[in-house]
Amino acid sequence: MTNETLHATSPKQTPEWWRQAVVYQVYPRSFADSNGDGLGDIPGITSRADYLKQLGINAVWLSPFYPSALADGGYDVADYRNVDPRLGRLEDFDEMVSALHARDIKVVVDIVPNHTSDQHEWFQAALKAGRGSKERERYIFRDGNGPDGNEPPADWVSVFGGPAWEQVEDGQWYFHNFAVEQPDLNWDHPEVREDFLKTLRFWSDRGVDGFRIDVAHMLTKDLPEALPSRAELEALPYDGNHPIIDRDDVHEVYAEWRKVFNSYDPPRTAVAEAWVARDRVPKYAHPESLGQAFNFDLLQADFDAEQFRTIVADNLELASRSGSSSTWVLSNHDVVRHATRYGLPDFAEEARNPLGAKNGQAWLLTGGREPELNWAKGSRRARAATLFMLGLPGSSYLYQGEELGLHEVADIPDEARQDPTFFRSPGVEVGRDGCRVPLPWEQEGPSFGFGAAAPHLPQPAWMAEYAASVQDDDPASSLNLYRQALAARVKLQTRETLDWVESGRDDVLRFTRPGGWEVITNFGTDPYEYDGAGAEVVIASSPTEPGVVVGETTVWLKY
The missing domain is CATH 3.20.20.80 (Glycosidases)
Incomplete structure (x- = not known):
């Protein structure tokens, strides 16, 4: 293509x-x-x-x-x-x-x-090629600690839990920040x-x-x-x-x-x-x-x-x-x-x-x-x-x-x-x-x-x-x-700006968007009353009526 x-x-x-x-x-x-x-x-x-x-x-x-x-x-x-x-x-x-x-x-x-x-062709090649090989340079391999190298290079823990270093057959260790099957690239x-x-x-x-x-x-x-x-x-x-x-x-x-x-x-x-x-x-x-x-x-x-x-x-x-x-x-x-x-x-x-x-x-x-x-x-x-x-x-x-x-x-x-x-x-x-x-x-x-x-x-x-x-x-x-x-949002998304409007309550947020749009969210449980003169309720997340936003509800208004 x-x-x-x-x-x-x-x-x-x-x-x-x-x-x-x-x-x-x-x-x-x-x-x-x-x-x-x-x-x-x-x-x-x-x-x-x-x-x-x-x-x-x-x-x-x-x-x-x-x-x-x-x-x-x-x-x-x-x-x-x-x-x-x-x-x-x-x-x-x-x-x-x-x-x-x-x-x-x-x-x-x-x-x-x-x-x-660990099934990627690069990692499989690295396992076969052995210590010091060019293939291992694509990953993060290290020799281990201890007299026989059988201790991990560090005591790091992976994001998914357990050690972040895994030993391979020839004794070297590779780093994996996530699962043992996910060796980190170099x-x-x-x-x-x-x-x-x-x-x-x-x-x-x-x-x-x-x-x-x-x-x-x-x-x-x-x-x-x-x-x-x-x-x-x-x-x-x-x-x-x-x-x-x-x-x-x-x-x-x-x-x-x-x-x-x-x-x-x-x-x-x-x-x-x-x-x-x-x-x-x-x-x-x-x-x-x-x-x-x-x-x-x-x-x-x-x-x-x-x-x-x-x-x-x-x-x-x-x-x-x-x-x-x-x-x-x-x-x-x-x-x-x-x-x-x-x-x-x-x-x-x-x-x-x-x-x-x-x-x-x-x-x-x-x-x-x-x-x-x-x-x-x-x-x-x-x-x-x-x-x-x-x-x-x-x-x-x-x-x-x-x-x-x-x-x-x-x-x-x-x-x-x-x-x-x-x-x-x-x-x-x-x-x-x-x-x-x-x-x-x-x-x-x-x-x-x-x-x-x-x-x-x-x-x-x-x-x-x-x-x-x-x-x-x-x-x-x-x-x-x-x-x-999503249908209404097409009209709402005109410019990437908003202006906060004072709601008079700590549990209510109001902001306006360009073009006469306003969003009101009542995070509390008590109804919130607003002056809705000239406003159309375009959409509400819960049943409500003009001039009121019931608890735990968002309304979009268009003036």
């Missing part, structure tokens, strides 16, 4: 489409199963293209669909320029891109550059850098419009001969010179990537997943680097007016520093769904899961029994928070199934779990499978319309009530709330 054909078949060629886009994250293995093997696939996504068009999104972001042993849900990539045969073929990918582009939906794919799968190696440039061109030439960069802050490393201890490593400042996290030199990599992105018309976009200190975010969102960075702050917040206002003000200020637009996220494939988070009791700040699951982790550990989940409150708050988020300037990221109002699935049997965090820390971390359970499309069938066979993760019986077919014709459903909001 040439750039010329690509230009002819891509949807509306607006270079800065991403600045205020609504991007829908698809976790391919749990979206739609076309061949009845229990695993979602690329043709399954194509089959739901009309659903995505009707929803009103601007782009689809695909979590990894590459060949993988699924040690980490596809984030252990064995081949960066192919499709996992269980999910389809490259021709299926091309058909999906064409189907989405025909409906004016852009395509964003996940790139996982920090590590490969980004000082020119072949590593060139191969990822080739990958970016490969997918861009196939019509991909942008890239989401997994753990964008971890690629480059500077490991001294004598490695620091775990305690010493954790005590080092994250100032751009840390040995393994958020180093300034990672932006040399992204400057090369930016040249590739800008060689296309329109330029390909990128967004960084970068869990870094606040003042470090603009480096990733800078136009000479990746151009945009995820803001996860709302995802970690309570349903609280003060927290929401501080987060919005801070992140709009950060976006202005880089010249980018902010991103807003309430749920994704790594955290407890926000309808559930908002239905659980608020816990203290120190009790929150660092990934934003908060007390959801304690709830998951009991199989959803304790603490008690208030389903109705969680759903009501989730609708209000979503309308608040969609009213903000910047781009919004939605996670598959949130438009159906789905809650987290807590009661997954241990033998059915797939997340490596569960296996590496049994009884401590349940993992992320609960938000990755396949979607319910129909009220009946072996997998509620997901496919013709039982799905790869079990679906609870309550999912039948949340099926897309059930909600389709219900004007009060969560699905139709999203559809209405």
Whole structure:
């Protein structure tokens, strides 16, 4: 596929489409199963293209669909320029891109550059080539400590729990920041850098419009001969010179990537997943680097007016520093769904899961029994928070199934779990499978319309009530709330500015957008009255009436 054909078949060629886009994250293995093997696939996504068009999104972001042993849900990539045969073929990918582009939906794919799968041909070659080989230079291999080298080079712990160094047959050790099946690459190696440039061109030439960069802050490393201890490593400042996290030199990599992105018309976009200190975010969102960075702050917040206002003000200020637009996220494939988070009791700040699951982790550990989940409150708050988020300037990221109002699935049997965090820390971390359970499309069938066979993760019986077919014709459903909001949002998103309006209450936020729009969110439980003279209620997250916003509700007004 040439750039010329690509230009002819891509949807509306607006270079800065991403600045205020609504991007829908698809976790391919749990979206739609076309061949009845229990695993979602690329043709399954194509089959739901009309659903995505009707929803009103601007782009689809695909979590990894590459060949993988699924040690980490596809984030252990064995081949960066192919499709996992269980999910389809490259021709299926091309058909999906064409189907989405025909409906004016852009395509964003996940790139996982920090590590490969241990099944990747490079790593297999490194194991065979042995100590001191050129093949091992693409990864981070070290001799061990102790008289026989059988102690790890350092006592570091991986993100998923357990040691971060793994010994191979000839006695050397390799570094893996995540699962043992995910060896970290050596980004000082020119072949590593060139191969990822080739990958970016490969997918861009196939019509991909942008890239989401997994753990964008971890690629480059500077490991001294004598490695620091775990305690010493954790005590080092994250100032751009840390040995393994958020180093300034990672932006040399992204400057090369930016040249590739800008060689296309329109330029390909990128967004960084970068869990870094606040003042470090603009480096990733800078136009000479990746151009945009995820803001996860709302995802970690309570349903609280003060927290929401501080987060919005801070992140709009950060976006202005880089010249980018902010991103807003309430749920994704790594955290407890926000309808559930908002239905659980608020816990203290120190009790929150660092990934934003908060007390959801304690709830998951009991199989959803304790603490008690208030389903109705969680759903009501989730609708209000979503309308608040969609009213903000910047781009919004939605996670598959949130438009159906789905809650987290807590009661997954241990033998059915797939997340490596569960296996590496049994009884401590349940993992992320609960938000990755396949979607319910129909009220009946072996997998509620997901496919013709039982799905790869079990679906609870309550999912039948949340099926897309059930909600389709219900004007009060969560699905139709999203559809209405996204249709209205097209008119609301004119300029990337907002002005706060004094509400007179600590638990109510009001802001205006250009063109006579106002958003009011009542985070409390008492009704809030406002002067609605001349205002039309365009959409409300809960039933209300002009001049009143009932508790835990958002309304959009047009004057």
